[in-house]
Amino acid sequence: MDQIKIGKFIASCRKEQGMTQAVLAEKLGISNRAVSKWENGKSMPDSGIMLELCNYLKISVNELLSGERIMTEVSDKRAEENLLAMRREVEEKNRQMLRMEYGIAFPAVIAGLVMGFVASFIEMPVWLRIVLIVFGLVLIFTATFIAVGIEQKAGYYECQNCHHRYVPTYWQTNLAMHMGRTRYMKCPECGKRSWQKKVLS
Numbered sequence: 001m002d003q004i005k006i007g008k009f010i011a012s013c014r015k016e017q018g019m020t021q022a023v024l025a026e027k028l029g030i031s032n033r034a035v036s037k038w039e040n041g042k043s044m045p046d047s048g049i050m051l052e053l054c055n056y057l058k059i060s061v062n063e064l065l066s067g068e069r070i071m072t073e074v075s076d077k078r079a080e081e082n083l084l085a086m087r088r089e090v091e092e093k094n095r096q097m098l099r100m101e102y103g104i105a106f107p108a109v110i111a112g113l114v115m116g117f118v119a120s121f122i123e124m125p126v127w128l129r130i131v132l133i134v135f136g137l138v139l140i141f142t143a144t145f146i147a148v149g150i151e152q153k154a155g156y157y158e159c160q161n162c163h164h165r166y167v168p169t170y171w172q173t174n175l176a177m178h179m180g181r182t183r184y185m186k187c188p189e190c191g192k193r194s195w196q197k198k199v200l201s
């Protein structure tokens, strides 16, 4: 600890509060000399009086011991803002991924169904029918697997029972019954099975 620096800091805070050494000494129930000794860096306020002194000087004990003002509130607030901005970014990315999921899944499923429909109802050689149906099925399955992979990675699922949020494994996601993005899965936290909603944050 830099006693000289602390002393100067005490003096400047006291003046900011519009107090003379005598006024501060009287408030604290000590002698002028004691205050003067702190301010000249010859001694330190003892711990029993420190909190009261800081109250009168409108500073924290941490600031008194550092001999300067610390902008903790400002830096805390900035850290909080950074965290929020980061979270928003992740949410936005997840939102885009989920949009992409539907962008891949719907056209592929529709194309696959059209192929199946064409193969079933339009006159054509048998081999062509088989090729069309197989191709349509492969398309639907591939798109579904990719889409579920995206859905599993973007955001979290929330347990209806304990509200625990988690990312399930790919196969757990893929094999689960689902209605849209709500899937019937076992919660890793409470172990109960329930319909678990997709959440972004």
Ligand SMILES: [Zn+2]
Pocket (backbone or CB within 6 Å): 159, 160, 161, 162, 163, 164, 187, 188, 189, 190, 191, 192
């Ligand atoms: Zn749970």
